[in-house]
Amino acid sequence: MKIQSLGVPALADDTLAPVAVKTRKALAILVFLLRTPGNTIPREALADFFWSNTSREKATQSLRQALRQLRSIEETVGIGFLKTGNMHVSLDPGGLDWDLVRLETLIGRGRAEDFKEAATLWRGEFLNGYEALDPEFNSWLLIERERIRTDLLADCFKKIDGMTTGDDNDDIEAAAKFLLHVDGTLEHAHQTLIRHYLTLGHTERARQQLKTCERELAIGLDAKPDPTTYRLFEENADPVQMGSGTKRGVFNLTGMLGPTDNGEIRLPEISILSLSLDSGGHMNARMLRDEIVAGLSSYRSFELVQAEYREEEGGASVTRVESGELGSYLLRFRHDPAASRVYIQFESRDTGRILFNEIIDFEVLGDRSSAHVAAFHTVNRIHAYVVGRLRKGGMSMPFARWCQAESLIWEFTPTADEKALLILDELERSHTTFSMTYAGKASINMKRLLYYPKEMADSNQRIEDILSVAERGVLLDPWQSVNQRVYGWALVQSGLAEDARRAFRHAEQLNLVDPNNLMSVAEGLAFVGDVEKARKIAERAFGLFPAVPRIFFEYLANIHFAAEDYSSAAEAIERAPTGSIFGLTTRIAALVCTGRENDALNVLETFSSRFGNSIDRDLLGPHDRFPWHQRINFFQDPSTRANYRRGADLVQRFFFGGI
Secondary structure: OEEEOEOOOEEEOOOOOEOOOOOHHHHHHHHHHHHOHHHEEEHHHHHHHHOOOOOHHHHHHHHHHHHHHHHHHHHHHOOOOEEEOOOEEEEOHHHOEEHHHHHHHHHHHOOHHHHHHHHHHOOOOEOOOOOOOOHHHHHHHHHHHHHHHHHHHHHHHHHHOOOEOOOOHHHHHHHHHHHHHHOOOOHHHHHHHHHHHHHHOOHHHHHHHHHHHHHHHHHHHOOOOOHHHHHHHHHOOOHHHHOOOOOOOEOOOHHHHOOOOOOOOOOOEEEEEEEOOOOOOOHHHHHHHHHHHHHHHHOOOOEEEEHHHOEEOOEEOOOOOOOOOOOEEEEEEEEEOOOOEEEEEEEEOOOOOEEEEEEEEHHHHOOHHHHHHHHHHHHHHHHHHHHHHHOOOOOOOHHHHHHHHHHHHOOOOHHHHHHHHHHHHHHHHHOOOOOHHHHHHHHHHHHHHHHOHHHHHHHOOOHHHHHHHHHHHHHHOOOOHHHHHHHHHHHHHOOOHHHHHHHHHHHHHHOOOOHHHHHHHHHHHHHOOOHHHHHHHHHHHHHOOOOOOOHHHHHHHHHHHHOOOHHHHHHHHOOOOOOOHHHHHHHHHHHHHOOOHHHHHHHHHHHHHHHHHHOOHHHHOOEOOEOHHHHHOOOOOHHHHHHHHHHHHHHHHHHOOOO
């Protein structure tokens, strides 16, 4: 089946006969699954994504109808591509001929005929006309369009970079013309053609291209070409710089492209081996394996490989390998029907050492929520071991360096933040498209606005700048949960509540097994007013841990406060860490709102006697136009903001000596 997603979406069979789709959402779901890493997504998340303004029950019903429409398409074209289960919806892209994949393949080959064929495939923006299907889907679509366009343009320029006039004349011209077919206002592509024509000695064609550039920029952007475009004609007088009709020139577009990466980001590799599961294995055993694999995939921290489908020199993929510092691992599942158990073994392929074993009885798997918890524990152990190992010093691979920076960010100290920024600066210089670098930087600088406002005021860092950095991370990789989560927090601090809500919902859907992600998302949604959703997510996160980290109770207290359940907020914050001035403010505000001001003063006295000498009183003063109570008050609902300020004012008066 042929899928057209560039321009107005459409389907066709292998004879090019059109295939009818009853609703646009059914076709949008098909394309959405194609763009989803692993081509798998939880049913619940898919329903929320396409029917965000309806109840869960109605959204689930609508999803079932859309999936039935896709089933009817399978019957029409005679191939199966959809896999549906109780928990997930998956896509097998093997029999699908997708225009976007063909386009990327053509650009990857990069010859003149390839770029000409690519131009016939680019019929317009990705999923043109599908913007109004749903607010959640539209947010994803806008980001995805930008990502597709950016990737295509960057790949084209990289193909041109290094091409030689004289050897690659047709390729250079076809590539630049394809770029202008995608975007006629792309001045870099006009410059490429002008430079190319001048190098060949075709001055008149270069002048005509300049006129075309002037016209396109005037119509599309109401602008004029950059002075550097006009200077190309002056540079042509220098044969060393530009070459001539008889002297070949080599294209070097580094200045146009900006900094380029010095290689891709490699991840630790996990090979998955399933024994006795796929050949008549118990359904619950397969479900457990799929839940574990989906959980590992959602972290986006591993290269997952199906061991049964892969062969390596010297034998099967389960043999020992030399993987370097990132590590290579084998995750082995074995089903024993006689014992009604699933055996899970995780081992290092570098050394052959077994890192841990788990035995899970089917009695546990009989309850779906228990199966979720069992899968989470396995995923958490794997993630903790692999990433924890990379956080140790001395490792130099980019992903290992990111793990080290992330660990420092969670320490919440100025010294750790400085060390993390040094690592992130190093990563940005060497790998400019590594998206989590920008999420890390935005996270640190947001923290500094709260904890070290005087230093931030001196550095002229503003929330607008931080938001821009966070947004860059999302544009580079909108499928990374930390990118969406940090972007959501930057939007909260910028007062853009609705945009923040969408970012937090995306972050939740991208990683449903990481309780740190879920609790941060839950707190963020509570701040922007989506309180019921926040409570459900927090309940799910708490259910994943046998022993809940104390910091989670501070998040939970803010969720209760947003719900105007001040008694529960006061109870929750008592179980949180006691040294935070921000947790203290939530506790004081909750006590004040329940009419317990004397208790609030007693808490302040106790806090002052224990931590008074360590409190930075400068923190409570005004910085960068915003007083302290505004900087820490993330609640977007006006009445909740006012109630929280009552607590913040009491804290501020107490430590400034007003009480």
